[in-house]
Amino acid sequence: MQQSTVNAFYQNFLGNSPEWYKLAIIACLIINPMLFALDPYVAGWALVLEFIFTLAMALKCYPLQPGGLLVIEAVAIGMTSPGHIEAEISQNLSVVLLLIFMVAGIFFMKDLLMFSFTKLLIKVKSKIALSLAFTFASAFLSAFLDALTVVAVIITVSTGFYMIYHKVASGKPGNHTDHDHTEDEHFDTPTRSELDEFRAFMRNIMMHAGVGTALGGVCTMVGEPQNLVIAERAGWNFIEFALRMAPVTIPVLIAGLITTVLLEKLKWFSYGAELPDTVRHILVEYDKESDSKMTKRDKVKLFSQVFIAIWLIVGLALHLATVGLIGLSIIILATAIAGITDEHQLGKAFEEALPFTALLCVFFAVVAVIIDQQLFAPVIQWVLTFEGKMQLVMFFIANGLLSMVSDNVFVGTVYINEVAAALKQGIITRDEFDLLAVAINTGTNLPSVATPNGQAAFLFLLTSALAPLIRLSYGKMVYMALPYTIVLSIVGLIATYYGLMDWTQTLYDMNLIEHHSAAGSATESGH
Structure with missing residues (x-):
């Protein structure tokens, strides 16, 4: 009787997801507390990679459930706190x-x-x-x-x-x-x-x-949702955002x-x-x-x-x-x-929107873990060792590569938070922050067309009732998106390297945008 109850629970767990996927999530839930006891930093990165894995496997199981279980456990073992998660959600209420x-x-x-x-x-x-x-x-x-x-x-x-x-x-x-x-x-x-x-x-x-x-x-x-996060951190209105981009x-x-x-x-x-x-x-x-x-x-x-x-x-x-x-x-x-x-x-x-809204709140919970465990600090410090135009290009590439396999809302939110923290600590100037915000936004949006994992709209198309009718598979989407991925990424990189700084200076000279003070909203929202 007890064995049949366990079997029934296992069958119910994550529904019709593949057996290997269920076992993978269960293994993560078992391993994470042990990792956290040994090394919180390693455990934090394990959680981030596991969450990205749930995003990449969105066709097998909607990420809200497995991702949410990982986050609940993270709170339970002390990776972050409910208060910090609530603060992240409140900060991103818009x-x-x-x-x-x-x-x-x-x-x-x-x-x-x-x-x-x-x-x-x-x-x-x-x-x-x-x-x-x-x-x-x-x-x-x-x-x-x-x-x-x-x-x-x-x-x-x-x-x-x-x-x-x-x-x-x-x-x-x-x-x-x-x-x-x-x-x-x-x-x-x-x-x-x-x-x-x-x-x-x-x-x-x-x-x-x-x-x-x-x-x-x-x-x-x-x-895109991450655009609004970036605009909020930078204190930009609709017109300024469009002009800077x-x-x-x-x-x-x-x-x-x-x-x-x-x-x-x-x-x-x-x-x-x-x-x-x-x-x-x-x-x-x-x-x-x-x-x-x-x-x-x-x-x-x-x-x-x-x-x-x-x-x-x-x-x-x-x-x-x-x-x-x-x-x-x-x-x-x-x-x-x-x-x-x-x-x-x-x-x-x-x-249509509420499932993704719930998933977005789980995103913010993972962001809280990243901040509390200072996971991205070494990555950001390494990228910031580059200067001028190469710094912008490296941020574009770093965001683009991650956005190809993971949801670009999550990637954009993580990076803009880290850059805002660098601004607060005086590592970068406000002008550098503004330029990096553009690189982060374009980096998360453009290369992410490579796979359905990167953009919610692509994933929605792939999981729609229309896709099997017109024989549009995952592989077919990746193949047909490939020329766009190459062109958008290369042109975006070139424009970031050659045009971004000069254009921004022109906007300043023409008084179309203002130099934001060091006490701007990006500083206030830094962690």
């Missing part, structure tokens, strides 16, 4: 509010986003122009909205189109509700070939859009768009797939039917969302309120105008 309210707010603007992307897919017939449009549109939207939401909308549009075509190609009647769009064994050879072309086309579009969210997400303080982000954006065109034109790395004419005809007819069914209320809702989007951009640009509060205002405006007053309807908007 980021938490960004994820809770902004993501939920954009959820209620999906009608406008879906309408826009649907028209883009239908109206633009040139594959090169369409790919460029998706990359740029994703970049622009991700500079002001949450990248995860932008990708979620494009996934929804793409999945809808796939289901429409699959149903028609299967010969099912229009009112058939039990159609299985995951099954295509009954397709004849010509139709199957056409379906494979359509899948290749959708893989191209989704990868361009995913990279686009990275190109735009690096530009502003709301593009510009010498790196603008060349990278241009290089990314050129890469999109070249990949489609040269048909390298599985790009260049065209939308079959039969599929286009089916989608156009469906779009016409959808437009004909649009009521006056639907049109009013779309127009109202346009004005809400304008308020979002203006509110962020002029820093009229914190990002989280602007997100809350979007929820109120969008739901009031659309007539969404049911509590359960409101609840759906928060489902």
